[in-house]
Amino acid sequence: MLNIPKVAQYARFSSDNQRSESIDAQIRAMNQFCKQNHWQVVSTYTDEARSATTDNRPQFQQMIADSGKGLFDIVLVHKLDRFSRDRYDSAIYKKKLKKNHVKLCSVLERMDDSPESIMMEAVLEGMSEYYSKNLAREVMKGMNETALQCKHTGGCPPLGYDLDENRHLVINGQEAQAVRIIFRMFADGYGYTTIIEYLNAHGYKTKRGKMFGKNSLYEILSNEKYTGVFV
Structure with missing residues (x-):
């Protein structure tokens, strides 16, 4: 009997210039990937307007908890940075998945257990964390310049x-x-x-x-x- 892998999909978008349509696009790509590989999608977890620099993501935490119940064999993301943009968190939660005999896979980054893939995954995670921290620095720089020009830096203006x-x-x-x-x-x-x-x-x-x-x-x-x- 053919053993068809069971997949839990995880999609996320943050609040930096992204919209809910981003999640739809991620899920569409993951569904196509599962169809091509003859994998069975059993659940989908989504976090909207949640940064991957933190693990304070309700659906992400639910997925990690469910990984210990034998519900799925694979956690699939569109890109690895959807899973985490923090190397420390990424290592912790990938270890939890591994302990629960669940594999993390990405649609766009094809990884296996080879030494080259281990190195490439580390580079990709480092680049994701760099992107996030550099973006935060550039945003803060722009806000500082706006404040120096005595312009409103965002949000609702004060009463009056x-x-x-x-x-x-x-x-x-x-x-x-x-x-x-x-x-x-x-x-x-x-x-x-x-x-x-x-x-x-x-x-x-x-x-x-x-x-x-x-x-x-x-x-x-x-x-x-x-x-x-x-x-």
């Missing part, structure tokens, strides 16, 4: 401000009234509860149009942008 076409903060007159009240009352010694009750009673809203609470008030009072500091 809007953005112009050059991403400079410009005062929103209506929202600014709430900001002035907050800092004036806080400077006069009023506590969070009193300030919140006053703002909500007079119809003021947060930047997202919600009623004020302790968290939203803390974010405003601790935001350095109100002192002219760009971070």
Whole structure:
């Protein structure tokens, strides 16, 4: 009787310029690969907007746990960097898979047990970690330059401000009234509860149009942008 390998597919995309369509493309390529090799796909695990520089990925952890239940023989990824971009994590989890008699395979990187494949896999893992760390460094460099130009570095602008076409903060007159009240009352010694009750009673809203609470008030009072500091 022919022993058909059982496969668990793992797909992932991070938040850096990728979308959910990336997972669809990965799964499509893996399905085609399994069909060509006459492998049986028994499960698919996906993590969306999760970086491979960390193992804090729910579906990834579930897959590793399931590998010890004899549910599949192979974990298949589109590329090895979908599995991990951290050499330490990669070594740990590949060892766990091996202990559970599960093999890690990649659609684009064909590896076997030869010495050459071991060397090539180490190089690929090193390049993946380099790419991730270098990308983080370049992103931080760009954000620092943006801050030095007194431009907004991302996310929702603080209450009391809007953005112009050059991403400079410009005062929103209506929202600014709430900001002035907050800092004036806080400077006069009023506590969070009193300030919140006053703002909500007079119809003021947060930047997202919600009623004020302790968290939203803390974010405003601790935001350095109100002192002219760009971070």
